[in-house]
Amino acid sequence: MQLIKNKPSLSLLLIILVVGLYAVGINYANAVGDAYFPQATTVALDVGNLTIVAGSDADTVVTTSTTITITISTGQTFTLESSDRKLLENDSASSYTYECLSDKSTIKLTSTTTRTVIITPSATACGTPGNSGGGGGGGGGTTTSTTATPTPTPTLSPIATPISTSAPISMGPTPVSRGFTNLAVLKLKEGDVISASGSSDPDVYIVNAWGYKRLFLNPVIFKFYGHLGGFSKVKTTVVKTRDTLVTSGLFRNCETDDKKVYGVETTGEDTGILHWVNTTGAQAVADDSNFFKKVFCINSNEFNWYKQGIPYTSVNQIPAYTRTTSTSGSPISVVLKKVKVMNTVPWLNVRDSGSLSGKVIAQVLPGEEYEFSTKNSGGWYNIKKGGVVWGWVSGQYVTEK
Numbered sequence: 001m002q003l004i005k006n007k008p009s010l011s012l013l014l015i016i017l018v019v020g021l022y023a024v025g026i027n028y029a030n031a032v033g034d035a036y037f038p039q040a041t042t043v044a045l046d047v048g049n050l051t052i053v054a055g056s057d058a059d060t061v062v063t064t065s066t067t068i069t070i071t072i073s074t075g076q077t078f079t080l081e082s083s084d085r086k087l088l089e090n091d092s093a094s095s096y097t098y099e100c101l102s103d104k105s106t107i108k109l110t111s112t113t114t115r116t117v118i119i120t121p122s123a124t125a126c127g128t129p130g131n132s133g134g135g136g137g138g139g140g141g142t143t144t145s146t147t148a149t150p151t152p153t154p155t156l157s158p159i160a161t162p163i164s165t166s167a168p169i170s171m172g173p174t175p176v177s178r179g180f181t182n183l184a185v186l187k188l189k190e191g192d193v194i195s196a197s198g199s200s201d202p203d204v205y206i207v208n209a210w211g212y213k214r215l216f217l218n219p220v221i222f223k224f225y226g227h228l229g230g231f232s233k234v235k236t237t238v239v240k241t242r243d244t245l246v247t248s249g250l251f252r253n254c255e256t257d258d259k260k261v262y263g264v265e266t267t268g269e270d271t272g273i274l275h276w277v278n279t280t281g282a283q284a285v286a287d288d289s290n291f292f293k294k295v296f297c298i299n300s301n302e303f304n305w306y307k308q309g310i311p312y313t314s315v316n317q318i319p320a321y322t323r324t325t326s327t328s329g330s331p332i333s334v335v336l337k338k339v340k341v342m343n344t345v346p347w348l349n350v351r352d353s354g355s356l357s358g359k360v361i362a363q364v365l366p367g368e369e370y371e372f373s374t375k376n377s378g379g380w381y382n383i384k385k386g387g388v389v390w391g392w393v394s395g396q397y398v399t400e401k
Contacts, residue, residue, distance in 0.1 A: 035061040035070075038225060038254065038299050039191050039206075043068065047086055047123045053079035053106075054297045055254040059114070070109060071116045078109040080119060087122035100126035174290055175211025178244050183209060186241050193228050194235045196242040204234055205242070210293035213245040218270040224301040249318065250277075254297035261295055263318035265309060265373065265389070274303070275389065277318065278311040287315035309388050316354065317382050317389055319373040339381050339398040340369045348398070350391035354380030361391050369401065 041052040046065045057076040062069040070078050081104050082088060088098035088107040096117060098107035105126050109117055183189055190209040195202060204222055205213035216222040222231070249264040251274070261284075262274040277284065284291045312318060341348050343366040351358030354376040364370065370383040370390075379395035 035059060036227075038227070038297055041191075045121060047121050048082070048084050050086070050121060051081045051083070053081055055257065056080075058109075066120060068119045068121075069116060070119070071114065072109055072111050073114045074112055076111070079106065080109075081106045082121060085125040087124055087126050089120050089122055091118045091120075098126075173246055175244070175246055178211075178246060180211035180244050180246075183207065183211075186237075186244065188235070188237070188241070192235050193233065194237045194242060196239045197236045199239050199242070204231070205245070205247070206296070207245055208293075208296065210290070211245055212248040212294050212296075213242075214248055214251075214296040217264070217266065217272050218305075221302050221305060224299060224305075247320075248294035248296060249320070250291070250295045251298045251303070252295050253300060253303040255299040255303075258303075263312055264306070265319055272306055273309040273388075274306040275309045275317075276311040277315065278313050279315065284315050291315060312389065314353065316374065316376050338369050338371050338401040339383065339393070339395075340401055341366050341393075342397050342399060343367060345397050348393055350383070350393055351380075352391055354378060354382065354392040356394075358392060364393065 035058040037052050037054060037056045040054040043050050043052060043063055045063070045068075050068070052061070056078045057072075058078045059071040059073055059076070060069075061071075061078075068080065072078055080088060083104050085100060085103075085105045088105055090096055090098075090107070096107060096109060098105055107119065180186075183192075188194065188207055191206065193204060193206050194213070195204045204216045206216070206228075207213045222228075249266075251262050251264060252258060252260065261277045263277050264272045264274055266272045279287075281292075288294075341364050345366060347363040347365055349360045350362040350364060352361050353359075355378060364383075370385065370393075372381040372383045373389055374382045375395065376382070376392075380392045381395055381398060382392055383390055
């Protein structure tokens with residue numbers, strides 16, 4: 001079977017499941033091949049399932065029941081993983097080695113020329129008794145490690161500005177709080193594209209294994225992912241199933257391997273702004289333990305489609321996506337809530353974080369009204385100015401409208 005981007009109608013010899021998060025290569029402006037995988041993809045072989053990591057790129061990928069043949073060109077990167085820690089052996093001419101970790105084995109292919117690599121996964125797991133492990137071609141030898149290397153908390157970016165010292169809040173309910181158990185119970189699999197039938201909300205989403213879904217905010221964005229097969233391939237589900245999966249607005253441009261995570265702010269029914277979440281990975285997880293489970297890969301076309309807003313300096317600033325409907329049943333824009341400064345104060349300080357320890361960055365006057373994106377557990381509102389997140393004001397001196 002040959003896996004080729006934008007050609008899902010080919011007869012498949014194996015089941016290919018388009019799935020969730022992370023990964024990729026570098027500087028793909030002129031290197032994206034026909035077999036580009038913006039989401040992780042599971043390949044079923046006789047020895048078990050293997051995963052093509054999200055962001056992998058190749059000219060062609062051909063699978064049989066025992067082998068995976070990849071043709072890559074200059075600038076492309078293709079990564080294959082085995083959660084069963086299979087030996088990822090490949091033809092001797094390739095000179096590639098695989099790495100054996102405590103929870104998986106993995107092989108990463110790059111090339112400065114056009115090259116074809118044939119990977120023949122072994123039924124044997126690396127590091128088992130009597131097996132010295134290893135993989136790769138002649139000339140380079142093999143290297144393996146059966147001792148797990150601690151994985152550091154992913155760093156989104158350096159801390160450039162002070163972070164809120166207020167108590168952390170979740171950017172949205174967790175799947176558990178919404179009755180989520182697993183995708184199989186919902187009759188879904190990771191990477192399914194869904195829309196709810198009989199609903200006033202016709203939006204299209206893609207789901208991940210953690211119980212989160214991401215919205216294709218605009219039909220133009222959906223067309224950037226031709227490998228999904230278009231609207232005719234959208235899976236119809238019921239409203240309850242759709243709503244059990246929590247919507248995430250966290251994205252990363254995996255096509256360019258940008259490590260920065262962005263939060264989307266919806267500014268209308270089909271429009272939005274991306275804000276870089278300018279905080280460390282450790283702080284992001286401290287603020288929201290499910291943070292990285294909510295991050296979805298996007299490609300450069302979608303990333304460049306959005307306008308860029310000022311960075312968020314805290315996970316707490318990321319607005320949750322919500323939608324309401326008109327009486328006619330047609331979807332309308334996101335509901336915008338406002339606060340009004342009370343007349344009992346001569347002015348009100350605007351701070352860069354949601355607590356009294358935040359630095360004062362401006363003042364607002366009595367009677368003035370401002371939209372807000374979120375309210376933290378300490379009662380502070382994150383207000384906007386000109387449609388852009390601005391700062392925090394105390395809830396003691398404003399009224400919600």
